[in-house]
Amino acid sequence: xxxxxxxxxxxxxxxxxxxxxxxxxxxxxxxxxxxxxxxxxxxxxxxxxxxxxxxxxxxxxxxxxxxxxxxxxxxxxxxxxxxxxxxxxxxxxxxxxxxxxxxxxxxxxxxxxxxxxxxxxxxxxxxxxxxxxxxxxxxxxxxxxxxxxxxxxxxxxxxxxxxxxxxxxxxxxxxxxxxxxxxxxxxxxxxxxxxxxxxxxxxxxxxxx
Amino acid sequence: xxxxxxxxxxxxxxxxxxxxxxxxxxxxxxxxxxxxxxxxxxxxxxxxxxxxxxxxxxxxxxxxxxxxxxxxxxxxxxxxxxxxxxxxxxxxxxxxxxxxxxxxxxxxxxxxxxxxxxxxxxxxxxxxxxxxxxxxxxxxxxxxxxxxxxxxxxxxxxxxxxxxxxxxxxxxxxxxxxxxxxxxxxxxxxxxxxxxxxxxxxxxxxxxx
Numbered sequence: 001x002x003x004x005x006x007x008x009x010x011x012x013x014x015x016x017x018x019x020x021x022x023x024x025x026x027x028x029x030x031x032x033x034x035x036x037x038x039x040x041x042x043x044x045x046x047x048x049x050x051x052x053x054x055x056x057x058x059x060x061x062x063x064x065x066x067x068x069x070x071x072x073x074x075x076x077x078x079x080x081x082x083x084x085x086x087x088x089x090x091x092x093x094x095x096x097x098x099x100x101x102x103x104x105x106x107x108x109x110x111x112x113x114x115x116x117x118x119x120x121x122x123x124x125x126x127x128x129x130x131x132x133x134x135x136x137x138x139x140x141x142x143x144x145x146x147x148x149x150x151x152x153x154x155x156x157x158x159x160x161x162x163x164x165x166x167x168x169x170x171x172x173x174x175x176x177x178x179x180x181x182x183x184x185x186x187x188x189x190x191x192x193x194x195x196x197x198x199x200x201x202x203x204x205x206x207x208x209x
Numbered sequence: 210x211x212x213x214x215x216x217x218x219x220x221x222x223x224x225x226x227x228x229x230x231x232x233x234x235x236x237x238x239x240x241x242x243x244x245x246x247x248x249x250x251x252x253x254x255x256x257x258x259x260x261x262x263x264x265x266x267x268x269x270x271x272x273x274x275x276x277x278x279x280x281x282x283x284x285x286x287x288x289x290x291x292x293x294x295x296x297x298x299x300x301x302x303x304x305x306x307x308x309x310x311x312x313x314x315x316x317x318x319x320x321x322x323x324x325x326x327x328x329x330x331x332x333x334x335x336x337x338x339x340x341x342x343x344x345x346x347x348x349x350x351x352x353x354x355x356x357x358x359x360x361x362x363x364x365x366x367x368x369x370x371x372x373x374x375x376x377x378x379x380x381x382x383x384x385x386x387x388x389x390x391x392x393x394x395x396x397x398x399x400x401x402x403x404x405x406x407x408x409x410x411x412x413x414x415x416x417x418x
Contacts, residue, residue, distance in 0.1 A: 151304075
């Protein structure tokens with residue numbers, strides 16, 4: 001039964017699928033088999049998805065997660081669920097940075113995503129509409145490209161480093177691999193799915209909730 | 210003669226005027242008297258301004274400023290010119306952070322401005338289209354407003370604090386006063402004009418250049 005398991009993460013732009021350990025993205029919902037579990041931050045796509053997969057189970061309704069944070073997105077919950085202790089960085093359209101300690105979520109920060117920061121510069125002035133270069137936080141910028149790379153990507157790196165303290169950093173999301181070049185941490189592509197699998201195993205199957 | 214001095218700082222949006230110690234903004238160029246000195250980062254408005262003030266002197270052509278930075282805006286140069294040693298933060302449509310040591314410019318960082326960061330969040334998701342709240346870097350955010358305040362304004366504050374080391378921080382620009390609430394530094398409304406006056410005194414009148 002576990003072999004036919006399908007996990008679906010309905011995001012704002014794409015729908016991320018986990019199927020027998022393989023991960024892929026689709027733009028619009030399709031019909032899967034029997035054992036379908038999902039999370040969603042996109043109401044419209046969720047409705048479409050449920051028409052095609054009426055028996056799919058929303059893991060939001062079963063997940064056990066300890067936090068005082070009000071309004072924590074279910075995708076952030078799942079990524080955090082996969083980490084007992086550490087800093088969980090999901091770098092997508094936004095960069096979310098959440099702190100886990102002893103399976104408890106202590107709080108989290110939201111920064112604009114890398115592409116969103118790039119767009120912000122372009123909107124300010126055509127002179128700032130340039131590609132980011134290689135980040136070097138040890139050298140003061142000596143031209144515009146270095147200055148926006150330091151102020152854009154560097155700001156995200158500084159934020160992560162100021163929050164990590166002695167914790168291990170787990171990066172995921174579309175820009176997670178890119179950011180991991182500048183962070184002492186590990187990139188885990190399927191972190192959200194790991195949290196979903198853990199939720200199925202611990203909170204659903206063992207009936208904790 | 211010094212009493213009739215007019216300083217003009219032509220920016221991207223507004224034209225900032227210093228006249229006998231009084232500061233005000235205008236949208237479009239007007240004709241001033243005899244002793245007019247200006248800087249500009251806006252070619253079109255500069256042309257209009259020069260038609261009305263043909264004898265105005267561009268301080269960009271006389272300023273003596275020591276830097277290895279390529280492409281440093283003349284407004285940043287003038288703000289820095291006013292500070293021999295310190296961190297110079299100009300918080301406008303962009304936030305520029307420049308480091309001065311012994312009258313030498315060591316480099317600088319460009320971050321998106323506060324209003325630009327706010328717009329970036331709004332573009333990512335309607336859920337993030339919210340006003341910033343009160344920044345508290347000592348408490349991990351427990352809701353969306355706290356999370357974007359920490360990730361938006363907090364990122365600027367962290368960047369300034371990571372660059373300041375033992376230096377004094379000078380803040381100016383439209384959001385300079387606002388930022389000074391969270392920074393151990395002084396807000397100097399007329400920092401750019403102080404640099405222009407210094408340029409007139411040191412580089413023009415004493416004929417160093």
